[in-house]
């Protein structure tokens with residue numbers, strides 16, 4: 058019995074670590090991607106961005122780029138000269154590593170003014186991301202191993218711990 062409980066404990070701890078490592082990937086603009094015709098304000102408001110999540114900008118690199126802007130005023134005025142980072146690969150991943158607001162625009166002349174800009178507000182916390190906005194690969198582990206399962210198993214194991 059002792060070996061069985063030790064084994065279960067290892068499995069539970071391992072699963073907890075996997076759960077914490079899983080982050081949601083948000084494909085910017087959904088299926089329309091990073092494009093002038095996409096309404097990024099609506100897209101952003103329909104999503105929850107958490108610390109550890111990633112943004113993925115998908116676009117034709119010959120037409121667009123991604124410029125990260127350093128301030129709300131630069132975002133509002135489409136001032137791409139004060140950029141803090143720029144990407145041009147066409148499938149660019151940006152990790153949201155801390156809480157707060159971040160601003161992105163297209164670097165192609167005129168595109169930001171046409172609405173090709175994005176403001177995201179990143180929050181801390183453990184609430185699940187909007188499943189509709191995440192890719193199936195990143196949301197699947199959440200579905201397989203919801204947090205309450207760990208609490209349930211832990212509650213079952215706790216009374217047995219003195220046996221170890």
Ligand SMILES: [Cu+2]
Pocket residue numbers: 093120121122163164165168173
């Ligand atoms: Cu563009």
